[in-house]
Amino acid sequence: MTIKRVLIANRGEIALRVIRACQQLGIETVLATSEADRDSLPAQLADRAVCIGPARSADSYLNVRAIVTVAQATGCDAVHPGYGFLSENPSLVDACQSEGLIFVGPSGAHMRKMGNKIAARTLAREAGVPTLPGSEKIASADDAVKVAERVGYPVMMKAAAGGGGRGMKIVHDPSTLPQTFTSASAEAGSAFGDPTLYLERYIANARHIEVQVLGDKFGNVIHVGERDCSLQRRHQKVVEEAPAPGVTEELREDIRSAAVKLAKNIGYENAGTCEFIYDEDAKTFYFLEMNTRIQVEHPVSETISGIDLVQEQFRIAAGEPLRFKQSDITFRGHALECRINAEIAEQGFRPNAGVITTWAPPVGPNIRLDTHCYTGYQVPMYYDSMLAKLIVYGTNRDEAIARMRRALELFEIEGIGTTVPFLHFMMGRPEFAEGKVSTHLIDTVMPEFLAGRKA
Numbered sequence: 001m002t003i004k005r006v007l008i009a010n011r012g013e014i015a016l017r018v019i020r021a022c023q024q025l026g027i028e029t030v031l032a033t034s035e036a037d038r039d040s041l042p043a044q045l046a047d048r049a050v051c052i053g054p055a056r057s058a059d060s061y062l063n064v065r066a067i068v069t070v071a072q073a074t075g076c077d078a079v080h081p082g083y084g085f086l087s088e089n090p091s092l093v094d095a096c097q098s099e100g101l102i103f104v105g106p107s108g109a110h111m112r113k114m115g116n117k118i119a120a121r122t123l124a125r126e127a128g129v130p131t132l133p134g135s136e137k138i139a140s141a142d143d144a145v146k147v148a149e150r151v152g153y154p155v156m157m158k159a160a161a162g163g164g165g166r167g168m169k170i171v172h173d174p175s176t177l178p179q180t181f182t183s184a185s186a187e188a189g190s191a192f193g194d195p196t197l198y199l200e201r202y203i204a205n206a207r208h209i210e211v212q213v214l215g216d217k218f219g220n221v222i223h224v225g226e227r228d229c230s231l232q233r234r235h236q237k238v239v240e241e242a243p244a245p246g247v248t249e250e251l252r253e254d255i256r257s258a259a260v261k262l263a264k265n266i267g268y269e270n271a272g273t274c275e276f277i278y279d280e281d282a283k284t285f286y287f288l289e290m291n292t293r294i295q296v297e298h299p300v301s302e303t304i305s306g307i308d309l310v311q312e313q314f315r316i317a318a319g320e321p322l323r324f325k326q327s328d329i330t331f332r333g334h335a336l337e338c339r340i341n342a343e344i345a346e347q348g349f350r351p352n353a354g355v356i357t358t359w360a361p362p363v364g365p366n367i368r369l370d371t372h373c374y375t376g377y378q379v380p381m382y383y384d385s386m387l388a389k390l391i392v393y394g395t396n397r398d399e400a401i402a403r404m405r406r407a408l409e410l411f412e413i414e415g416i417g418t419t420v421p422f423l424h425f426m427m428g429r430p431e432f433a434e435g436k437v438s439t440h441l442i443d444t445v446m447p448e449f450l451a452g453r454k455a
Helices: 012-025 041-045 064-073 090-098 108-115 117-126 141-151 174-192 249-265 298-305 309-317 397-410 420-427 441-454
Strands: 005-008 028-034 048-053 078-080 155-159 169-171 197-201 206-215 221-233 236-242 270-279 284-291 334-341 358-360 367-371 386-394 412-414
Touching (some): 012 309, 012 386, 028 041, 064 090, 117 197, 117 249, 236 420, 298 386, 334 397, 334 420, 386 397, 397 420
Antiparallel strands (some): 221 236, 270 284
């Protein structure tokens, strides 16, 4: 099986990232764009760009039929979905397969299994991977009350079909649980078309650690190390790093092994990420979910391993066996990634679309920038606000932090507000320097950042 031409069904920096990987592999690229992205940098750099619909995502990047039709009309062998949009939608996989197109990612069956969080928890338990005390499907508010009493407060209410923080609610007080159940169910139904909820024990002092895995059609599965993604705002990742700081080597190996065990147990193919919650107080970890796609934060794993994960996606999709055994993979140094968004942090992270009048990123050894932006670029209001991912490497974590702080200081962006000042502030926090990160750290230090911006 050979992939000679691929349709990239995405936009922004990930579209450009896939184009770069294809150039290295000698694969021709066709970019599916919306009307808002017809003149984007990825559209300029792809071998060909085809407009598939209006700016609204539902009419373009989320239109399965339009994507498959364009792939066929342009003679593509395969479709790469990037991340977001349809990347974890099994309907796109099914449509590709029915038309003889290779989908660069896992099977629709794996997406369905792992996309439903309740089913994923069951599969994790079957594989011997620890899961948080919790429930199966919650049928009613009364059921939720009974489960919460058994699990113990506080509890986290979650959407079975969800992600990105939507449909997620923390409940500390039994008296508020019925109302919270109703609102969370409505939010889940609106966001995902499925109001199903489940409950898990809420871990107050938590870290978010995930493991990058690769699997092929021959049953081989390897990990490409773990990442710490604990710096989050409203369940959205802000800073990622690899390897995870402040954990024992025994725990690091246990988390990596758990991810491989789960992926191998379900026969997973292509790139995926197993996410875990680490209880800092109990010093133990629990399976959270599996993302059946390439992750936004994949560059930090690439940086410490030397493996191009997107290229490996194409090789696996073409039917090749993994090129690496686990013993072949070595990790060196430390990598950090900051997500730079078109948002004004001191105004509640208000999105800030507009024209970039100056775009002068830092350059130098061990600095990588994944972006689609440039001076004169019109940031559209229709999509995610991420402008770039700034990645740095250091021989150790302290060196990586110092390099990231300096790179953020040198990054000149004018015309729109961005999160660069906030990221620089976080890189200077003593808690971060000491590796005392948690999913609540940003909320804790936000008042100090705001006070400093007003001074």
